[in-house]
Amino acid sequence: MNRIKPCLAVYNGMPARELGSEGWHKPWSGGNGGNCLEAMKLADGRIAVRQSTDPDGPALIYTTDEMTAFIEGAKAGVADFLLS
Numbered sequence: 001m002n003r004i005k006p007c008l009a010v011y012n013g014m015p016a017r018e019l020g021s022e023g024w025h026k027p028w029s030g031g032n033g034g035n036c037l038e039a040m041k042l043a044d045g046r047i048a049v050r051q052s053t054d055p056d057g058p059a060l061i062y063t064t065d066e067m068t069a070f071i072e073g074a075k076a077g078v079a080d081f082l083l084s
Contacts, residue, residue, distance in 0.1 A: 010042060016050040016059035026052065 008018065024038040036052040047067050048059040062070070073079060 010044070010046070010048075010061055012061045013058045014061070015056060016048070016054075017056045019048055019059055021055070024050070024055075 010019070019040060019042075023040045025040070026036045027039050028036075038050050038052045038055075040048045040050075042048055042061075045064055047062045047064065049062065050059045051057055
């Protein structure tokens with residue numbers, strides 16, 4: 001798993017390329033033509049997320065608590081209203 005340099009300032013919206021090209025994983029993928037999210041666990045425990053079709057675009061940075069709340073909410077159907 002890729003671990004970024006500790007001296008690198010990691011911030012929400014930073015160019016994903018600054019986090020390196022190794023260590024990105026597609027935690028899930030569907031029949032969407034390859035348009036997937038990729039995630040990387042950072043050295044400090046946070047999670048970076050980027051769009052697979054734009055690997056040089058912005059990376060969104062989340063804490064493990066934020067990612068846990070998102071995943072648990074999605075599993076519970078909290079955001080299902082967005083699909084109707």
